[in-house]
Amino acid sequence: MGFQLTSKDYADYIRKTYELIYSKGDYITALDSATGDGDHWTNINMGFEKLVEVAEELEQKSVFEEFMQIGTIMMSVIGGSSGVLYGSAYLAAAKVLKEKESIGNEELCQVLDAMLQAIISRGNAQKGWKTMIDCLAPAVECYQACIAQGLDEKVTADQVKQAAIDGAESTRDMEAVRGRATYQANKGVGHLDPGAVTMSYQIATLMDFVKEHCE
Template sequence: MGFQLTTKDYVDYIKKAYERIHAQGDYITELDSATGDGDHWTNINMGFEKLVEAAPELEAMDLFSAFKKISMIMMSVIGGSGGVLYGSAYMEAAKTVKGKEALESADVCAILEAMMNGIMTRGKAHPGDKTMLDTLAPVVECYKACLAEGADEKTTCEKVKAAAEAGYQSTMDMEAVRGRAYYQANKGVGHLDPGAVTMYYQVDTLMDCIASKLEG
């Protein structure tokens, strides 16, 4: 058993992630309006929409070039700090795929870890701050543990999906350390972080795409 993700496969994942994020507009905006300024969905949806529009161009590139282009698009299109953070995430991830024609399981883990590190460095944020890192950090930890244990890839996908879900759910009880929720009296306690939720959609969709490769 095993899988390989080409640039086209990764772009197909981007399309599916966009569909999922796009469909949750009202929900994400409601979440963000409770603790922020209500524009998270508009911004990230626009970013993914532009990636889908660029799909033919991205598919023709090698992985390194595609990831750099994704970084540039997200940095220029997504408003606020999100654009800088997603741009930084993909720029760091690009470094891990340089020279590769396809991604295998360890490569996907390396991408997710690079994204996490890029966001932490650029945003000066950490897990526990009530951000998208609270989805990404447990995902990376789980993925690395699965690789170390020699878990099969189907099991790895299932465990990573569960880690992503638990991660975003954990933000409900956290106090915000940054962002607009920080300035609220309750620091956002009792509300999910919208950035953690949309990151969950991305990780969950990526694992589904990998699982479909394994079944194929």
């Protein structure tokens, strides 16, 4: 059993993710309005909308070129810090895929880890600061543990998905260290971080997609 995601597969994943993020507009905007500017969904949605517009073009590239273009688009289209962070994440992940024809289990884990390290570095942030890192880091740690244990790819996908969801949920009880939520008396405690939630949508969709493509 295993999977190999091609450029076309990843473009299809982008389409699925856009559909989910688009459908959650009111919910994410309400989350962000409680602790921030209320524009997180608009920014993320705009980025994925642009990616869908060029999806047919992305399909024709190598996975390395595809990730490079995704990173460039996200950096230029998504507003605020999210654009820089997502752009940096994809550009860093592209380096993992240089000279690769497709993305297998270990490559995908390396891709997510490269994204995580880029976001930590570029955002000068860490786990526990109530950001998207609190979703992505547990997912990466889970993925690495699953590979080390030699777990089946479908089992791995389920566990990584749950780690991402649980990670996003964990931000509810955290105090914000960055962003507008830090200006609130309770520093956002009691509210989910919208960036962590939208990251969990992406990882959950990706893991579901992986399961569908396991042979």
